[in-house]
Amino acid sequence: MSEQNLVTVGQISAVFGVKGWLKVHSYTDPIENLLSYKRFWLEKNGQLQTVNIDAAKRHGEGLIVHIESVDDRDQAREYIRWQIKIAAEQMPDLEDGEYYWHQLQGLAVYLQDQQGEPSVLLGQIDYLLETGANDVLVIRSKNISAGNGDQEILIPYLPGDVVKSIDIDAGTMLVDWQIDE
Numbered sequence: 001m002s003e004q005n006l007v008t009v010g011q012i013s014a015v016f017g018v019k020g021w022l023k024v025h026s027y028t029d030p031i032e033n034l035l036s037y038k039r040f041w042l043e044k045n046g047q048l049q050t051v052n053i054d055a056a057k058r059h060g061e062g063l064i065v066h067i068e069s070v071d072d073r074d075q076a077r078e079y080i081r082w083q084i085k086i087a088a089e090q091m092p093d094l095e096d097g098e099y100y101w102h103q104l105q106g107l108a109v110y111l112q113d114q115q116g117e118p119s120v121l122l123g124q125i126d127y128l129l130e131t132g133a134n135d136v137l138v139i140r141s142k143n144i145s146a147g148n149g150d151q152e153i154l155i156p157y158l159p160g161d162v163v164k165s166i167d168i169d170a171g172t173m174l175v176d177w178q179i180d181e
Contacts, residue, residue, distance in 0.1 A: 006085040007102050020070040024063045042082040101128050107173045109139050112164050
């Protein structure tokens with residue numbers, strides 16, 4: 001499986017108990033969606049391996065999983081901080097105009113001019129933040145005209161209001177936003 005076809009859906013955060021169980025921080029919404037995948041790819045420091053989850057459940061505010069053949073705490077400890085990935089084609093299809101975060105990461109973000117056309121390149125979407133009120137795009141900018149060199153620009157992800165258009169195939173997003181010079 002190519003790294004390009006994999007999507008990060010969580011991270012192993014700690015061991016749980018003495019029988020090889022692991023605490024998992026899920027990036028899915030709701031967090032239980034992560035449990036619908038029984039086969040994971042784990043990645044750390046460029047190393048990729050496939051594991052089978054033979055048991056998983058909700059525990060308090062989080063999740064715990066058991067990897068097949070990992071039956072003690074010392075074995076489990078080796079998996080702490082590994083990223084949990086799944087094949088992108090396993091993810092449910094979305095309605096038109098809906099996007100997974102991983103689809104937005106890396107898009108080139110442009111300011112919209114008066115005619116609704118791209119004008120200034122702000123940078124690329126580095127990652128997104130969940131703030132409660134709305135998600136926030138974190139744009140990594142190296143464009144001097146958009147600010148003072150290499151910086152982060154934070155823009156609320158508000159489709160229709162701030163985010164005017166998204167073209168996944170072209171790798172672009174058009175926004176209506178004021179940049180402090």
